[in-house]
Amino acid sequence: MAAIVALMFALLMLTFSFPVNSLSLNYYDQTCPKAESAVTNAVKKAMMNDKTVPAALLRMHFHDCFIRGCDGSVLLKSVGNNTAEKDGPPNISLHAFYVIDNAKKAVEALCPGVVSCADILALAARDAVALSGGPNWSVPKGRKDGRISKASDTRQLPAPTFNISQLQQSFSQRGLSMEDLVALSGGHTLGFSHCSSFQNRIHNFNATLDIDPTMHPSFAASLRSVCPAHNKVKNAGATLDSSSTTFDNTYYKLLLQGKSIFSSDQALLTTPKTKRLVSSFGNSQKEFEKAFVKSMIKMSSITGGQEVRLDCKVVR
Ligand code: HEM
Ligand SMILES: *[C@@H]1O[C@H](CO)[C@@H](O)[C@H](O)[C@H]1NC(C)=O
Ligand SMILES: *[C@@H]1O[C@H](CO)[C@@H](O)[C@H](O)[C@H]1NC(C)=O
Ligand SMILES: *[C@@H]1O[C@H](CO)[C@@H](O)[C@H](O)[C@H]1NC(C)=O
Numbered sequence: 001m002a003a004i005v006a007l008m009f010a011l012l013m014l015t016f017s018f019p020v021n022s023l024s025l026n027y028y029d030q031t032c033p034k035a036e037s038a039v040t041n042a043v044k045k046a047m048m049n050d051k052t053v054p055a056a057l058l059r060m061h062f063h064d065c066f067i068r069g070c071d072g073s074v075l076l077k078s079v080g081n082n083t084a085e086k087d088g089p090p091n092i093s094l095h096a097f098y099v100i101d102n103a104k105k106a107v108e109a110l111c112p113g114v115v116s117c118a119d120i121l122a123l124a125a126r127d128a129v130a131l132s133g134g135p136n137w138s139v140p141k142g143r144k145d146g147r148i149s150k151a152s153d154t155r156q157l158p159a160p161t162f163n164i165s166q167l168q169q170s171f172s173q174r175g176l177s178m179e180d181l182v183a184l185s186g187g188h189t190l191g192f193s194h195c196s197s198f199q200n201r202i203h204n205f206n207a208t209l210d211i212d213p214t215m216h217p218s219f220a221a222s223l224r225s226v227c228p229a230h231n232k233v234k235n236a237g238a239t240l241d242s243s244s245t246t247f248d249n250t251y252y253k254l255l256l257q258g259k260s261i262f263s264s265d266q267a268l269l270t271t272p273k274t275k276r277l278v279s280s281f282g283n284s285q286k287e288f289e290k291a292f293v294k295s296m297i298k299m300s301s302i303t304g305g306q307e308v309r310l311d312c313k314v315v316r
């Protein structure tokens, strides 16, 4: 009994000794009820001119959350001698930052200084999925923006060459499970990759093989034709699945056929548990959507910041 009381007391102290940045669904109901629709409109408008916007926003949110929590640090630009995350090495293909700036401007016009850039990015990523044919869901809000963004932090992002144990470690360090890993990798139903991110699988795979033997041979051949060994074409690459502007479960179907782009995708087939999840999501769009929404809410609830920035690009 005494032990239980002591434990409860310890838990209570833990709860109050850290500044918990708790999120809620109705966070802006009183202070900025129109914020969400303003963000949706900004994303819609950008998509009309550029079909690559949804993929960019989803990946941007993922990078934001994996570095210092979802605190808008990915949005900051380099200043003086500080090189920001967005200018760090694996930034390749991060783009469409202007969509967040436009959304922020619209939201600031409605309710100045109230809605964080981190929340705007989380909402924009959700709308990007919903507007691409995926599920819509309610996003818990109340994230705060951080003041630090360092290019060197991008080394903490998982690499496309990671195997399953490296992926597991990267996700579990952020409180995310193997199920979250498989569900969130489904984000690769949208978007594009440059050759450099998958060249390990199609040239000099290892000392004896040129091509990753787990890759479907004709798929490997098609990737090699757009990405030759000494590729000189600047933006050459491949879409992450065959319906890269539609949010669906095609990614998992192709993965099961050896037609995924990254080693980190293929790695999901290397443990029985993750392979079972891949099959289940490949068989059922509903199962995938349910798991994706649950895991997105989990990933986007990793908080980190402390203020509301007025300009998403600069700290004052
Ligand atoms: C599991 C670990 C992950 C790895 C190793 C990984 C790696 C990558 C790489 C290397 C690219 C292509 C970069 C390029 O060459 O242009 C990419 C693109 C992308 N990733 Fe991931 N990713 C991971 C997880 C995620 C998650 C969790 C999401 C979101 C839920 C996500 C969403 C995307 C999207 C949408 C793109 C396409 C971006 C665009 O077309 O602009 N990825 N990822
Ligand atoms: C970077 O600049 C700040 C002031 O702008 C200065 O305090 C700091 O020492 C500089 N750091 C390096 C590594 O040069
Ligand atoms: C990505 O980082 C490189 C430096 O590693 C930088 O030169 C480039 O401008 C960055 N690209 C974007 C889109 O921020
Ligand atoms: C998704 O639902 C929210 C309400 O929860 C709404 O504000 C938002 O506009 C919806 N997004 C899309 C793209 O329909």
Ligand SMILES: *[C@@H]1O[C@H](CO)[C@@H](O)[C@H](O)[C@H]1NC(C)=O
Pocket: 163, 164, 165, 166
């Ligand atoms: C994954 O890669 C790491 C680092 O190269 C290695 O130590 C580990 O044994 C690998 N794990 C698997 C399951 O291949």
Ligand SMILES: *[C@@H]1O[C@H](CO)[C@@H](O)[C@H](O)[C@H]1NC(C)=O
Pocket: 206, 207, 208, 209, 213
């Ligand atoms: C190359 O990869 C194949 C397939 O994974 C493996 O069987 C072979 O032993 C590897 N060769 C070397 C030299 O590592």
